[in-house]
Amino acid sequence: MRKALIPAFVLAATAAHAQAPAHQDGPGPNMVIEVAGADGTSKGTITLDLLADKAPNHVARLVELAKAGAYDGVVFHRVIDGFMAQTGDVEHGKQGGASVAMAGTGGSDLPDLEAEFNDVSFGAGTVGMARAQDPNSANSQFFIDLAPATFLDGQYTVVGQLVDGWDVLNQIKKGDANANGAVEAPDYMAKVTIVE
Secondary structure, eight states: OOOOOSOGGGGGGOOOOOOOOOOOOOSSOEEEEEEEOTTSOEEEEEEEEEOTTTOHHHHHHHHHHHHTTTTTTEEOOEEETTTEEEEOOTTTOBTTOTTGGGTTSOOOSSOOBOOOOOSOOOOTTEEEEOOOSSTTOBOSOEEEESSOOGGGTTTSOEEEEEEEOHHHHHHSOOOBGGGTTBOSSOOEEEEEEEEO
16 A cells, blocks of 8 residues: 555645754654665765654654664655655665565555654654555655645654754755656665664
8 A cells, every 4th residue: 555645636735945943852863864866876864853752653663674774775755845755665665676666655564553643743854654544554654844744733643853964855856746756766765874
């Protein structure tokens, strides 16, 4: 089942591109993502502060997959300018893999998670878990907002906040707006590490 975020018709409601709000590192672990272009050239790193106090089960999943190396080489398969960059399909999203065309439809071999909706609003740089229509279907995919998207509040589990690398996030290759953000020759997460 496709782990889509929202129907394409809702995209018109997205806000204009904005800088990430000021945010201090919280008590949760940090996820450091080395971003590379399709040709393997480094674009730099982004750092996400994971909010274990707001979504403990989802954060534990991200940490588990990152520590296992499952996110290494996974593409940013859906990137919509002025909205968000989505990645994390460890099943189909490996850069150069035979099933990369199916990126966005898979998860991991771990069970889906029950929603942990919280009071954190989707602002620029907010990290949320992607899911299918069922609110309890998040697994491994996540997205980083490129601009405020408060219409997602209470519908998707917030798991973190970008705290460094906004310029790198902005450089991630954008997808085709007419294809719901699908990216041809996408950028990818070359290496993902957890700093606790």
